Amino acid sequence: MTSQILDVGLHERRRGQRMHDPEYRTAYERAAREVAQTDAVIRQLDLLRVDLGISKAELARRVNRNASSVRRLFTAGQVRPELPLIVALADALGAELRIVPRTSEAQRATHEPGRQRRVAATGLALAD
Amino acid sequence: MPPRQRGQGRPRDPSGPDGGRQFPWAVIYYRAPDQTVPALEFLDGCPGTIDAQFTAVLDAVAAPPPRFSGGGKWEAMHGKMGGWYEIRLTGPGREQFRLFCLLENGTGDELARRGLPRPAIAVITGMRKSWRTVFSERDYQRVQELGREHQRNHPRRIAI
Numbered sequence: 001m002t003s004q005i006l007d008v009g010l011h012e013r014r015r016g017q018r019m020h021d022p023e024y025r026t027a028y029e030r031a032a033r034e035v036a037q038t039d040a041v042i043r044q045l046d047l048l049r050v051d052l053g054i055s056k057a058e059l060a061r062r063v064n065r066n067a068s069s070v071r072r073l074f075t076a077g078q079v080r081p082e083l084p085l086i087v088a089l090a091d092a093l094g095a096e097l098r099i100v101p102r103t104s105e106a107q108r109a110t111h112e113p114g115r116q117r118r119v120a121a122t123g124l125a126l127a128d
Numbered sequence: 129m130p131p132r133q134r135g136q137g138r139p140r141d142p143s144g145p146d147g148g149r150q151f152p153w154a155v156i157y158y159r160a161p162d163q164t165v166p167a168l169e170f171l172d173g174c175p176g177t178i179d180a181q182f183t184a185v186l187d188a189v190a191a192p193p194p195r196f197s198g199g200g201k202w203e204a205m206h207g208k209m210g211g212w213y214e215i216r217l218t219g220p221g222r223e224q225f226r227l228f229c230l231l232e233n234g235t236g237d238e239l240a241r242r243g244l245p246r247p248a249i250a251v252i253t254g255m256r257k258s259w260r261t262v263f264s265e266r267d268y269q270r271v272q273e274l275g276r277e278h279q280r281n282h283p284r285r286i287a288i
């Protein structure tokens with residue numbers, strides 16, 4: 001066995017340097033929010049499923065889907081979730097998806113000409 | 129290599145007051161025998177916003193539980209690329225960007241033999257292609273060759 005332990009900090013240092021670029025930082029933060037929201041919705045669905053005592057196979061049956069596709073969704077083997085599937089799963093669990101405006105950005109949007117009726121940014125919530 | 133499951137095989141801090149506390153995986157970049165770092169050359173050549181998105185997905189996947197799986201942008205590959213993971217992004221003009229990764233996990237002794245202080249995502253290389261085109265068999269073979277070369281090294285040869 002070798003006793004040489006490598007320096008694995010390059011990734012953090014590189015990210016730190018890149019974050020000084022405002023365009024990079026904005027893209028990073030937006031991507032991080034998107035990933036976090038997607039993951040949170042899937043995690044909430046899985047928690048709801050467990051709370052209700054429903055197996056993945058049973059949930060798959062309820063939404064007329066292949067059991068393996070639902071299993072993959074909850075076990076991260078392959079997760080490229082499609083909105084219709086997410087909505088169907090939520091419905092089968094007695095829940096629904098809602099778009100929730102982020103307060104600060106929604107307020108800013110109302111002060112921009114021509115954007116009063118638009119929602120600039122949203123959060124996605126699972127309500128049961 | 130089996131797909132990673134949430135919370136399984138995660139590094140834990142055995143010495144802290146919270147024995148169950150878990151750390152993020154490291155993110156490492158394979159360095160070739162000619163000292164080039166294919167993944168960093170790829171990322172440096174991407175639009176800055178794509179580079180940022182790749183980094184955000186890597187950070188999300190490497191984060192301790194209960195984080196999930198990279199928001200649908202991180203995928204286990206299949207067939208001849210079984211055991212590999214890719215991050216899939218779409219850039220300007222629908223150009224497709226892919227980052228190819230391997231997971232480094234194992235017992236403490238095995239990780240030490242690889243020179244790793246904790247489990248890691250090894251970023252091997254990346255490729256880009258126009259919308260509605262495909263990578264060739266040769267393209268994937270090149271990726272696999274780099275991966276095999278990476279895994280032959282004890283300790284791993286990585287960018288520092």
